[in-house]
Amino acid sequence: MDFWQFCQKGRLQECGCDQRATWSPPPSILITVSESQVYEAIGVGYSVGRRPEPRWHQEIDSVIGDARRVINIGAGTGSYEPSDRAVIAVEPSELMVSQRPNTAAPVVMAVAENVPIVSGWADLTMTLLSLHHWTDWRTGVSEMRRLAPRRLVLTYDPEILSSFWLLRDYLAEVAASEQKRTPKIEDIADALGGDVEVIVLEVPWDCVDGVLGAHWRRPAAYLDPQVRACCSGLAQADQRGVERAVRELAVDLDTGAWHRRNRELVGMDSFDAGFRLVVSSEI
Ligand SMILES: C[S@@+](CC[C@H](N)C(=O)[O-])C[C@H]1O[C@@H](n2cnc3c(N)ncnc32)[C@H](O)[C@@H]1O
DSSP states (O other): OOGGGBOTTSSBGGGOSOTTSSOOOOGGGOOOOTTOOHHHHHOTTHHHHBOOOHHHHHHHHHHHTTOSEEEEETOTTOTTOOSSSEEEEEOOOHHHHTTSOTTSOOEEOOOTTSOOSOTTSOSEEEEESOGGGOSSHHHHHHHHHHHOSEEEEEEEOHHHHHTSHIIIIIOHHHHHHHHHHSOOHHHHHHHHOSEEEEEEOOEETTOSBOOTTTTTTOGGGGGSHHHHHTSHHHHSSOHHHHHHHHHHHHHHHHHTHHHHHTGGGTTOSEEOOSEEEEEEEOO
16 A cells, blocks of 8 residues: 555545644655755745735636645645645745645655655646746656646746846846746646646736735835845846846836836736646546
8 A cells, every 4th residue: 555545643545534734754755855955045934925825826726626636846835735635745945844834734855856656646736836946847747747647837938027027127137047947838838748728827916925026016015125035036136136126126116217117007907927827637
């Protein structure tokens, strides 16, 4: 019988006890994660600045649908993880794991490229805002295909994100690095295989998940270092360039130049910053 068929009380998963209780895998399946230490440096405060956005949560829940067993890869602090079914989280960063609530799903500390879970346990694998961090995203996607017949990726179109005003007008170097590190939507769709659907996730004006484009209608937010620290695109960039950009933005907000250049945004409730749900199914 495979290890994952047991819950934290050592009984079969069908025993009906709470799968989400604090339970952790035995040391034998913890693997080395030195490939992926970025979030050990930039994950501080993530659970405060990156809360699940309810409107995105609803869309994600509707894609998860009736899947009974879910593997969440690059699970971080547990945002968007379903709480009403069996979930195994896969996450390499101790700092991120330490910010998961006590009630969150059990975690296997591992990378997407080598997930130590047997095929056939899950109905669905998902990875949300993580794939652009993987050392080898194609190998990670092969793992997702091995693990479950349904797959869900939340990612962003790097070209659309690059046309967002913060990158377009102030941080061309971040636009260039986003285009370099983030695979194109069509390449992810091809690699996922099966029947693929791409769903546009617009960013509401008051989005509470502090992704890079979250503050598209609240430009002064980017003057706050804590806001910038929560999104990897800004946190990993050369900070001299980011500070220069922030100074220019502050001047443009003072003089009204930002508002003149972006006046069409003021009347909008949501904005396409490039976020996409890529959903693939073999059934
Ligand atoms: C932006 S966070 C997203 C976390 C969570 N999915 C969410 O939506 O809030 C990216 C996560 O991917 C994880 N990560 C980075 N490289 C990884 C890899 N190779 N395999 C799996 N996860 C990885 C990071 O440690 C981090 O927790």
